[in-house]
Amino acid sequence: MEPFSYVAASDEASALDAGRVGTFIAGGTNLVDYMRLGVLRPNTIVDITKLPLSQVEEAAGGGLKIGALVKNSDLAYHPLVEQRYPVLSEALLAGASPQIRNMATTGGNILQRTRCPYFRDAAVPQCNKRAPGSGCAALGGFNRSHAVLGISDRCIATNPSDMNVALATLDATVHVKGPKGERDLRFVDFHTLPGEHPEIESVLQPGELITYVTIPPVTGRSHYVKVRDRASFAFALASAAVVLDAADTIKTARVALGGVGTKPWRSKEAEAALVGSKPTPETFRKAADAALAAAKGQPTNMFKIELAKRTLVRALTEVSHG
Amino acid sequence: MAMRRPRVLAYIHDWSPEGAHRELPAIRAQLRGLGAELAVIADRGAWLLGPDDPPVALVGDPQGERSFEVEDGQMLVDALAAASDAMRTPPPITFTRREWALTSLCAGFAFVVLGCRGSDKRGKAASAQETPKEPAGPEYEVTLNVNGTDHTLKVEARVSLLDALRERLGLTGTKKGCDHGQCGACTVHLDGRRIKSCMQLAVMTQRRKVTTIEGLANGETLHPMQAAFIEHDGFQCGYCTPGQIMSAVALLAEGKAKTDTDVRELMSGNLCRCGAYPNIVAAIQAARKGA
Numbered sequence: 382m383e384p385f386s387y388v389a390a391s392d393e394a395s396a397l398d399a400g401r402v403g404t405f406i407a408g409g410t411n412l413v414d415y416m417r418l419g420v421l422r423p424n425t426i427v428d429i430t431k432l433p434l435s436q437v438e439e440a441a442g443g444g445l446k447i448g449a450l451v452k453n454s455d456l457a458y459h460p461l462v463e464q465r466y467p468v469l470s471e472a473l474l475a476g477a478s479p480q481i482r483n484m485a486t487t488g489g490n491i492l493q494r495t496r497c498p499y500f501r502d503a504a505v506p507q508c509n510k511r512a513p514g515s516g517c518a519a520l521g522g523f524n525r526s527h528a529v530l531g532i533s534d535r536c537i538a539t540n541p542s543d544m545n546v547a548l549a550t551l552d553a554t555v556h557v558k559g560p561k562g563e564r565d566l567r568f569v570d571f572h573t574l575p576g577e578h579p580e581i582e583s584v585l586q587p588g589e590l591i592t593y594v595t596i597p598p599v600t601g602r603s604h605y606v607k608v609r610d611r612a613s614f615a616f617a618l619a620s621a622a623v624v625l626d627a628a629d630t631i632k633t634a635r636v637a638l639g640g641v642g643t644k645p646w647r648s649k650e651a652e653a654a655l656v657g658s659k660p661t662p663e664t665f666r667k668a669a670d671a672a673l674a675a676a677k678g679q680p681t682n683m684f685k686i687e688l689a690k691r692t693l694v695r696a697l698t699e700v701s702h703g
Numbered sequence: 704m705a706m707r708r709p710r711v712l713a714y715i716h717d718w719s720p721e722g723a724h725r726e727l728p729a730i731r732a733q734l735r736g737l738g739a740e741l742a743v744i745a746d747r748g749a750w751l752l753g754p755d756d757p758p759v760a761l762v763g764d765p766q767g768e769r770s771f772e773v774e775d776g777q778m779l780v781d782a783l784a785a786a787s788d789a790m791r792t793p794p795p796i797t798f799t800r801r802e803w804a805l806t807s808l809c810a811g812f813a814f815v816v817l818g819c820r821g822s823d824k825r826g827k828a829a830s831a832q833e834t835p836k837e838p839a840g841p842e843y844e845v846t847l848n849v850n851g852t853d854h855t856l857k858v859e860a861r862v863s864l865l866d867a868l869r870e871r872l873g874l875t876g877t878k879k880g881c882d883h884g885q886c887g888a889c890t891v892h893l894d895g896r897r898i899k900s901c902m903q904l905a906v907m908t909q910r911r912k913v914t915t916i917e918g919l920a921n922g923e924t925l926h927p928m929q930a931a932f933i934e935h936d937g938f939q940c941g942y943c944t945p946g947q948i949m950s951a952v953a954l955l956a957e958g959k960a961k962t963d964t965d966v967r968e969l970m971s972g973n974l975c976r977c978g979a980y981p982n983i984v985a986a987i988q989a990a991r992k993g994a
Contacts, residue, residue, distance in 0.1 A: 382861040383861070384838075384839040384840025384841075384859060384860075384861060385840060385860055385861060386840070386841055386860065387841070387843055387860035387904075387906050389907075389909075406904075406907075408902075409902055409903065409904060409907070410884055410899075410902050413863075413902050413903075413904065414883050414884060414902065416861070417882065417883065418883075426860065428906075428907055430907065454896075458959070477972075478887070478971050478972025478973075479897060479950070479953070479954070479957070479969055479971075479972055480884075480887060480890055480897045480898050480899045480950065480972045481884055481899065481902070481972065483893075483896045483897060483898050484898050484899070484902060484903065612967075612968075612971075613967070613968050613971035614971040614972060
């Protein structure tokens with residue numbers, strides 16, 4: 382790992398001040414990994430772990446306010462999350478391992494970088510995320526794990542987070558503070574598509590710090606299903622987060638997919654196919670077809686399109702059977 | 704023969720101060736760091752040198768016979784005993800196991816540290832060894848509480864907790880496997896919770912409580928999880944075992960696992976390439992039911 386300077390921020394003001402030149406670090410599970418690989422090379426890191434952002438609180442109106450420094454394990458096992466937002470708890474527990482969940486934070490998980498093997502390998506010259514304009518080694522390369530939705534001719538890397546898929550269905554809001562003040566950002570608009578600029582992954586501006594995330598109350602049931610190469614401790618090949626409020630017919634539905642999109646993939650198309658219909662296998666399949674209608678596979682990840690559909694059907698089936 | 708400062712004793716077939724003139728400054732620098740002197744026994748002679756002294760020939764054999772003499776019988780006994788110790792009990796007092804292995808490999812000889820009989824000098828040598836090499840980046844003072852004892856270190860920001868434990872504090876029970884948070888060999892407890900010490904920067908553990916595998920047993924009494932791993936043969940090569948045990952102890956404290964399936968899922972951050980998983984699960988379940 383290359384040498385760098387370290388600043389421990391004692392409060393929000395000092396963090397934001399140091400953040401003008403430094404890179405924020407909290408759990409470090411993603412940043413330290415990428416620094417050791419030589420992919421990320423900050424000159425200065427700013428330790429924000431002393432900031433008072435480790436609380437999960439009930440928000441006014443019944444929602445939840447989650448501090449950016451809440452550990453993934455604390456969030457997953459929080460009674461309010463387990464009772465009211467099972468999709469979030471299940472998604473968090475489907476990600477990483479207990480040790481990493483004890484380190485990784487909410488803010489860091491939102492911002493975790495892709496697992497594309499060409500992005501991870503600093504010896505590969507072509508990666509538009511790592512070295513803008515250098516090309517994409519995954520296009521035409523080994524791309525079994527890559528995205529089929531939201532891709533561009535510059536990048537097909539997936540967003541690897543499970544938690545993000547759940548937050549996308551929960552209509553979360555990301556609250557940030559920066560040199561120019563505070564902003565509240567809709568979670569579904571927080572991550573950006575690769576397009577011409579895969580090196581830009583979110584609307585977060587340099588020096589801005591995620592302070593907390595809010596999620597509104599949910600009606601109906603929610604659930605997360607993840608499919609991967611091994612039983613545990615692996616990134617998703619496909620995953621689905623669903624919130625469904627249904628009796629004879631489906632009143633409201635929220636659907637997001639993971640492992641297949643270049644960003645956490647909220648599917649309005651699937652939701653439109655569900656609302657007003659009966660919760661039957663046919664309806665679920667129709668929704669899955671709608672969710673993947675725009676999918677474009679590569680030679681070695683074509684299987685993901687059908688896999689994602691079946692994953693979504695399973696999530697909808699399980700959540701409607703309670 | 705009384706020796707008052709640690710002596711590194713090296714056996715090298717083909718060595719002489721003249722032939723080694725290029726390495727001598729580096730050897731002296733190391734000796735200064737160790738607070739030790741070096742005795743070299745080679746085919747062609749034997750020499751003694753300290754950090755600041757010219758090599759003193761103890762005996763010489765210009766004919767190049769494969770033999771050497773020693774000062775007296777006690778020196779021979781000492782040397783043989785120390786060599787024998789070194790074969791059985793790594794690491795020697797003034798070297799970490801890693802340095803021992805590297806030095807042995809590089810120099811192609813076995814060397815022995817003959818520590819002085821008084822432990823005061825040993826302590827001095829050990830602390831001298833902690834003098835870091837020229838740092839490449841800024842250093843920061845950090846106080847770690849490891850297994851109940853405070854240690855104050857100066858470290859670069861890029862030093863992981865794992866490296867600080869192993870390379871600076873000599874606590875080599877915690878293992879380095881992948882160094883990327885994937886294998887779990889480096890699992891320790893930070894403020895009572897299991898984490899991967901390879902992903903944790905030491906500088907970010909200021910005043911925090913670290914428990915390593917060395918801190919688990921109560922004196923000679925093993926922690927119940929350690930005893931269970933032995934009872935159920937929960938290992939083969941043993942390299943992943945400290946991490947498995949630290950993870951398993953935390954798993955019980957977390958209280959989320961009941962079935963074997965739960966245990967397997969919540970131990971998924973610890974890989975065992977020997978495949979001792981069935982016995983690891985059995986050991987954890989036995990410890991859980993006994994707890």
